[in-house]
Amino acid sequence: MTFLQNLEAITNHLKKTSSSTAAWMSSQWKGVASEFVATLFLVTFGCMSCIPISGLPYNPPMYAALTFGMTIAICIQIFGHISGALMNPFIAVQAVLWKRVSIPVGIAYILAELAGACAGYGILVAVAPVDMAGEGVCLSLPHPMLNNYQALCVEIVLSAALSLVNCSVWDPVNESRQDSVPLKYALAISALALAGGPLSGGSMNPARSFGPALWAMKWDSHWVYWVGPFIGGIAPAILYKYIWLMKNNSKVS
Secondary structure, eight states, rough: OHHHHHHHHHHHHHHHHHHHHHHHHHHHHHHHHHHHHHHHHHHHHHHHTOOOOOOOOSHHHHHHHHHHHHHHHHHHHTTTTTOOOOOOHHHHHHHHTTTTOOOOHHHHHHHHHHHHHHHHHHHHHHSSSHHHHHTTTTTOOOOSSSSSHHHHHHHHHHHHHHHHHHHHHGGGGGTTOOOTTHHHHHHHHHHHHHHHHHHHHHOOHHHHHHHHHHHHHHOOTTHOOOHHHHHHHHHHHHHHHIOOOOOOOOOOO
């Protein structure tokens, strides 16, 4: 094969690769964009509820938990039919394992979620009446009397419960019971955050923890909020898929 033939073959290959990449982006960009905006809303509105209220020694205990839960419901209602409104890296991995999305789409969703979390917290840094990053507002941290491994156990248990809720929603048996899904997630997230918030912060979401940590540049115990949700979130998803799931008619996009 001559040099010109080699050059032509390489050029054709690059054209095909470029064409397929463009086609993929054209079909998936809406989902990626929705994950970015949904996670931005989650962190903006959720962390907004963590800003100290003037005149009160501390915010009401239920305030942040209910705000995060209801924000989840809002985002699912807006974006659920577009990308699933995952807003959580471990749930994106779950979606890949359940073949609801392909691996490239799952990776794109995770990157969009992390970017959305950073952008959402950045909005609060710009407009909040307090020094969000400097005071560590909305940072995910263990209770002072808990060590990292105790907090890790809490995050594993909380994420496992959330993972099973997610699996039950995705179960084909429940395909006809989707109207109340946003409310179900709102109540589930609120309940788990109320239970685990005083102990580990009740994050259950690496992206939600990553945004504030990046802006504050405080990485103390941050690994807990990646390892906990991924262990607690993915293991139950695998068990549910192979033990309790009766059938699987999910499609890879």
